[in-house]
Amino acid sequence: MTNFRVRRSLADTPAYIPGRPPAAVEGMTSYKLSSNEHHLEPLPAVVDAITSVSGTPALYPDPAATDLTAALARFHDVPTDHVVLSAGSSESLSALVGITLEPGAQVVYPWPSFEMYPQLTSFAGADRVAVPLTPDGRHDLPAMAQAITEHTRLxxxxxxxNPTGTVLGDTEFDTFMSQVPEDLIVVxxxxxxEFASGSEAASRIRTEDGNLDAPVDADQALDTYSNLVVLRxxxxxxGLxxxxxxxxxxxxxxxxxxxKSIAPFSVSAAAQAAGLVSLAVRDEVLVRAKEVGAARDDLSARLREIGIPVPPSGGNFVWLPFGQRDATLFAEACMENGLAVRNLGAGVRVTIGPPEAMERLVAVATTFMEDRDA
Ligand SMILES: Cc1ncc(COP(=O)(O)O)c(C=O)c1O
Structure with a gap:
C-alpha cells in the first residue's frame, strides 16, 4: 500500500534539495561550498556555552527561551512579546505560511531566491507568484507591488x-511598503x-534618481510598519x-x-545558550563576518576579471549567472575538483570557504571560461 491519505498539494510541492557534499578526489582536500555555512571554527565562548548545558538532556528546554528572547528584544529595542524563537528561521517561515495560507491564497516572492519559498507555498496548497529578479539580480519591487492582488496573503x-546576494535599499523598500495593503504580512x-555591512552590495545601492541609498534598516522598518516580520x-x-x-x-x-504554529521546545537548551553568548559577543561575530566578506569581494572581483558577471553580494556566497547549460557543466567541473557548489538552474551559487577552496574555485572557473570561449 503506497496510496496514503495525504495532502493533495504534495503532488505540486518540490522537495527541498540540500547542498550536495563534495566528492572525494584523490590527492586533494574536498570542500562543501553548497549550503552557505560558515567555514570558520565557532568562537570559544560559544563552544563553552554549548558544552556547559549538555549535561541535562533528560529535561525539556525552557519553552519560552526566556533569556535569549529578552536579549533579542533588547537588541532590537522591542518588547519581548514581539520576538519568537524557532528551530532556525526556517521554522519561523513555516509558521508564517501556517498562519496565512490556504488553498486559493497567493504568495508573492522574488525569483531566484530561497528555495523554501516555493516549497512552503505549494505545500500549503497556495499559488506561487514568483516575480523575476531584474537583470542585475535585484528584487523587482515595482513588479512585486503590481503582482499583489486581493488573494495575496504573504x-x-x-x-x-539568496542566491544573488543583492541588498534592498531603504527608499525602494519604503516605496514598496507604501503600496502594500496594511493588513498584508510582508516578511x-x-x-x-551580518555579512552585508561594508559590502559592495550594501554601499552602492542607488535610488531611481541615481542617488546613493542606504540598505533597509530592519529595526526602523519594524517601528514604521506593523505588517512587517523580520527573520534572522x-x-x-x-556559525550555529x-x-x-x-x-x-x-x-x-x-x-x-x-x-500557535511553532512546535513547543523546538529550540534546544544548547541552542538557546549558544545564541545568548553569540549575541553577547556579536562584535567578534561581525569581525569574522567581515573576514568572510573580504574573501567574497576578492572572489567576486577575480571572477569578474575572467568574464563572469558576478553581482555585488552582501552574503557569504556569490552568484555565477551562467544559465542552465553552463551551470550544469561548471558544477560538474567543480565536483571533479573536490568542490561541491550549488547548481540552481539559472546559475551556480558558491559559498565562501577557506582560501585554498577559493583559489581552486578560481582555477576551475578560469579553465572553464577558457574552454567555453575557445
Ligand atoms: C534566505 C534564507 N533564509 C532562511 C534560511 C534558513 O536558515 P535556518 O533555518 O538555518 O535559520 C536560509 C538558509 O539557507 C536562507 O538562505
Whole structure:
C-alpha cells in the first residue's frame, strides 16, 4: 500500500534539495561550498556555552527561551512579546505560511531566491507568484507591488537575496511598503544581514534618481510598519547552523499567531545558550563576518576579471549567472575538483570557504571560461 491519505498539494510541492557534499578526489582536500555555512571554527565562548548545558538532556528546554528572547528584544529595542524563537528561521517561515495560507491564497516572492519559498507555498496548497529578479539580480519591487492582488496573503523579501546576494535599499523598500495593503504580512528575510555591512552590495545601492541609498534598516522598518516580520538566524554569520536557532521580530499580534504554529521546545537548551553568548559577543561575530566578506569581494572581483558577471553580494556566497547549460557543466567541473557548489538552474551559487577552496574555485572557473570561449 503506497496510496496514503495525504495532502493533495504534495503532488505540486518540490522537495527541498540540500547542498550536495563534495566528492572525494584523490590527492586533494574536498570542500562543501553548497549550503552557505560558515567555514570558520565557532568562537570559544560559544563552544563553552554549548558544552556547559549538555549535561541535562533528560529535561525539556525552557519553552519560552526566556533569556535569549529578552536579549533579542533588547537588541532590537522591542518588547519581548514581539520576538519568537524557532528551530532556525526556517521554522519561523513555516509558521508564517501556517498562519496565512490556504488553498486559493497567493504568495508573492522574488525569483531566484530561497528555495523554501516555493516549497512552503505549494505545500500549503497556495499559488506561487514568483516575480523575476531584474537583470542585475535585484528584487523587482515595482513588479512585486503590481503582482499583489486581493488573494495575496504573504509577501516574501530576501535581503541579502539568496542566491544573488543583492541588498534592498531603504527608499525602494519604503516605496514598496507604501503600496502594500496594511493588513498584508510582508516578511523581510535577513538570514545573511551580518555579512552585508561594508559590502559592495550594501554601499552602492542607488535610488531611481541615481542617488546613493542606504540598505533597509530592519529595526526602523519594524517601528514604521506593523505588517512587517523580520527573520534572522544564528545559522549563518553566527556559525550555529547545526544547532537550529533563528527568530522572528514583528508586532505582537503576528507573533502571537506564529506561536500557535511553532512546535513547543523546538529550540534546544544548547541552542538557546549558544545564541545568548553569540549575541553577547556579536562584535567578534561581525569581525569574522567581515573576514568572510573580504574573501567574497576578492572572489567576486577575480571572477569578474575572467568574464563572469558576478553581482555585488552582501552574503557569504556569490552568484555565477551562467544559465542552465553552463551551470550544469561548471558544477560538474567543480565536483571533479573536490568542490561541491550549488547548481540552481539559472546559475551556480558558491559559498565562501577557506582560501585554498577559493583559489581552486578560481582555477576551475578560469579553465572553464577558457574552454567555453575557445
Ligand atoms: C534566505 C534564507 N533564509 C532562511 C534560511 C534558513 O536558515 P535556518 O533555518 O538555518 O535559520 C536560509 C538558509 O539557507 C536562507 O538562505
Amino acid at each position: 509577501v516574501l523579501l530576501c535581503s541579502p537575496n 523581510l528575510d535577513e538570514a545573511y544581514v 538566524t544564528f545559522s549563518k554569520a553566527h 547552523a547545526g544547532l537550529r536557532v533563528g527568530y522572528a521580530v514583528a508586532h505582537l499580534a503576528i507573533i502571537h499567531e506564529m506561536r
